[in-house]
Amino acid sequence: MTNVVTTDGNPVDSYLRVDRMPHIWCAGCGIGAAVGCFIRAIARAGLNPDKIALVSGIGCSGRAAGYVRVDSFHTTHGRALPFATGLKMGNPELNVVVFSGDGDLAAIGGNHLIHSARRNIDMTVICINNFNYGMTGGQLGPTTPLEARSSTSPYGNFDPPFNLPHVVAACGATYVARWTVMHLRQLERSIAEALVKPGFSFIEVITPCPTLYARMNKLGQGVDVLHSYQQRCIVQNGADPREVEIGLSGPIVVGKFVDMSRPTFGDHYQKILHKAQKKR
Amino acid sequence: MSTTEDGILQGEFFVTGDEACAEGAIAAGCRFFAGYPITPATEIAETMSRRLPEVGGVYIQMEDELASMNAVLGASWAGVKAMTSTSGPGFSLMMENFGLGVMLETPCVVVNIQRAGPSTGLPTLVGQGDMMQARWGSHGQYEVIALVPSSPQEIFDLTITAFNLSEKYRIPVLVLSDEVVGHMSEKVVMRRAGPEELVARRRPTKPPGQYWPYEPDGDLVPPMAIAGEGYRFHVTGLTHDERGYPAMTAAAQDRLVRRLVDKIRVNRNDIIQLDEMGTEDAEVVVCAYGITSRVARRAVQQARHQGIRAGLLRLITVWPFPEERIRGLAAQAKAFVVPEINYGQMVFEVERCAGGRAKTVLVPHMGGGVHHPQSILQAIREAVQ
């Protein structure tokens, strides 16, 4: 794909609300890089950005909706998925993407996560996992590893975390992947695949939180965290989602874990429409 | 009894209020329902699950009421008229995202078939204890529109009105019914609502690039774009400016909250509906709503037979509250008698607006049943002494 650049603007600028830049994310925060991968994936998948509806929740990751120049909705904490469900079922031609964080999607939004996966509603969920609640100051969240420090676990976290790929795969998601923001090209490719694939696609994106999680757990600066990804990550496409937990140390398994097909919620509903209208 | 080719019912039917509500929504053009079963509103969901697919709409049973409210908002932003229904416990769950609907200025309808509370209360029996919650249930400062039907026919008609008001003013509109009206069966004349009767949200006139989602027109209501048309808008529950972008300042808060409240307040004459019987010369005005208003009508008739100049002011719109009418009647009447199936909610609004110029008397019923006309008549007689 070739873009002739006629101005000095960054080619992805057409996808950004440049009137709101620079964004609020901290120096070294990985969310911006994940957003960049998302934007390049839209182009890679050849999608019409006018048909993309981006829904986010509350948190640092949720702010992405305010910076990407598509129809975007910054909704309430944990409720991006049902809002997105309404959008998709209201207009099935929309390409609905949910961009939110680990706490928003898996704690307060956990119920909606498991049901949306169960329904196999056709949408793409990008779950930014920085292992804490960043926006509110670094509290523990549903993915905070055991013994990790946070602003609400000063003695170390004793609340066992989720293994998110396991949760969504068990509930029926048809595409489950995990990458870190360091894995730029794989992440971009994964998002592009998920965007065009019918069904519930879930991509967990591990990102550094230099200001809070990394600082509280003495993980260094952003570059040090990325370096730790380089050392800890094992790319294992097709890994069993049950076996990819993340601890404070030890391996981080990344890759595309699940890529299968089953009828989407929309497919099932089409059959019902047919039945109901034939009867009339 | 007949149906048209596209599945809209027309003719006379003997149905419950719940069913009439669902049919009214379909007649109004509602093509999306997301809900959760809850007594005594379940029949609305059941009717929608059967009828929406017949008319090409979407019925989806969500995992809880929080999801239901959000799915309705999402569908509305996809351009579809959307509705949910619930009762007290579910209404409480919907509150945060009802507020999101107010903040995003999303047209939709939320039906509460009230039952006795608090908490689980009496699931199968009537209450009118959510009236103040309807007004103040979500956090922050905002204004609501709430309609109160008193019969299955009226719930059919008012659901259509609710959709019209929600589209016109870009706000979730409440239909506050109660278990008796929801479960009673009466004749309902159903009709298709023609395009001249139905209101659709105002669409943008400016092209993408120049259109901002919260730039209001003269009536304080902004034209509404929907997802997928190329406007590339952003909307947020954060306090925002006309561009839809978060604006974290007191000045932006002032502009936004004033407009959200004023867009209802300045248009209240268009919104408020009342039904009056015998108020022209009344010395005692019975102010009632919902099923209680039907009992009150009997009490007022009985009072008249006993020579008391009693009148009935039936609130069809409870929010915004008809302050001017109460003030007007307070100048002429000696007293207001307010029967309600709670321990005092709307009575305080009546008392506030009466301003001390007329007595205000509450006739409470804790719930689980309706008033006996005798209790209201008794209060009327005491009020004239």
Added chain:
Amino acid sequence: MKLWRKPFDQEAKATSPARVIINKEWCKGCEYCVVFCPTGALAMSTEMNVKGYLLPKASDESQCLGCGLCEAICPDFAIFVISKDGERST
């Protein structure tokens, strides 16, 4: 510290001379671009932007392959590459 191998397709890929453009207002000095660059064409400078962030610079633009890794990793969309004849390929 190098985070990356040499790109496998370095021979196949056209490596026409490339220009590095840095948006000084958006940069937050996180150094990801410098660390990700496979050829060492970038380095941190001593220049600060108006917010006090230390900026990177193209210390040796002749080394730039136009691979775009700096562009991809930058969380602030503050750096990108274009080849000198005005075309860019992804």
